[in-house]
Amino acid sequence: MTPSRKFMLGAVLATACLATQAQAQAQAPVQTTGTIVVVPANGEISVPNDQARVTLQVEEQDKDKAAAASRVNQKIKQGIDLLKRQDPQAALKSYGYYTYAVYADAPPVTAQQPRQPGKPRPVVGWRVGQYLDMTTQNLAALPKTVAAAQGLMSLNGLQFGLSPAAAKKLDAALVDATYKNLEERVGFIANAMHRAPSDAVLETVDFEGSGNYAAPAAAPMAKMAMMRSDMAQESVQVAEPSFEPGESTLNMRLVGKVRFK
Numbered sequence: 001m002t003p004s005r006k007f008m009l010g011a012v013l014a015t016a017c018l019a020t021q022a023q024a025q026a027q028a029p030v031q032t033t034g035t036i037v038v039v040p041a042n043g044e045i046s047v048p049n050d051q052a053r054v055t056l057q058v059e060e061q062d063k064d065k066a067a068a069a070s071r072v073n074q075k076i077k078q079g080i081d082l083l084k085r086q087d088p089q090a091a092l093k094s095y096g097y098y099t100y101a102v103y104a105d106a107p108p109v110t111a112q113q114p115r116q117p118g119k120p121r122p123v124v125g126w127r128v129g130q131y132l133d134m135t136t137q138n139l140a141a142l143p144k145t146v147a148a149a150q151g152l153m154s155l156n157g158l159q160f161g162l163s164p165a166a167a168k169k170l171d172a173a174l175v176d177a178t179y180k181n182l183e184e185r186v187g188f189i190a191n192a193m194h195r196a197p198s199d200a201v202l203e204t205v206d207f208e209g210s211g212n213y214a215a216p217a218a219a220p221m222a223k224m225a226m227m228r229s230d231m232a233q234e235s236v237q238v239a240e241p242s243f244e245p246g247e248s249t250l251n252m253r254l255v256g257k258v259r260f261k
Contacts, residue, residue: 032193032260036203039185041254043178049245050166051137055157056149059129061102068128069099076130079152083134086145090136100127131156137163143240150238160245170250178207178252186258195260204257 058075062068080092102125132153136142146155162170182205190197 030193032195035193035260037186037189037200037258037260039182039189039256039258041178041182041185041256043174043176043181043252043254044249045170045174045177046247046249047162047166047170048247049160049162050139051135051161051163052139052142052243052245053157053159053161054134054136054142054146054149054155055159056132056134056153057129057156058132058153059127061125061127063125065099065126065128068126072128072130075152076132079132079149082148082152083132083145086148087134087136087138087141089138090134090145093133093135094130095133096129096131098127098129101125102127139243139245142243146243147238147240155241158243160243160248162248162250167250174250174252175207178254179205182254182256186256189258190260193260199261200258201261202256203259204255206255206257207252 056079058072058079060068060071060075062071076094080094083090083092101123103121104124106121134145134149136145138145146158149155186200186202187197190200
């Protein structure tokens, strides 16, 4: 073999050796002994709503403030008595009593009659009203109850959600689902680091991210169905409305601090 061929062969072998060493170094796993990993997890449960909050309103307008207030007071009392008969277990709460003056329309502004600043408009009447909330778990009778109430009052809003008792019962299931999600994520991370999940030691479990490892989760919001109607002026027979309570989704955040042995 000529010297030139020997030189070329040696160069090829040296290059191959360097490539093999570089490849071996590139494939060598990163040392993870003692590594600490912060792992966020999330749990979610969707369940049917079992509670409704109904907002009813009475409003009257009259030139005589006392007459308007008297009619409002009478209708609210009748409405409370009616709801207690229709749904004895419902919780009732009246609030938001208001009285507003109704002013005459401003006269049109013309060249002959310009606007006169500072001149108050006369009071031509009074608007008086009050709100009444009903919270109930009797969803089967809700359409009949609301229809009866609409004969006296207007339906201002309707919101479905979970009762406190139902939410409390679901707390254990929500914690379990969130912790299982943490275990799954720790397993995924261990596999990615070429480690066995049993090498991971859970040092901290921080529910709701209170240790500032993660942004605080928003408060669970129930899915809502809102309805509005015009004010009822007198007691009338109203057809039963149709409602779909839907479901609520509860969420929980968890952050785990994991150390690999």
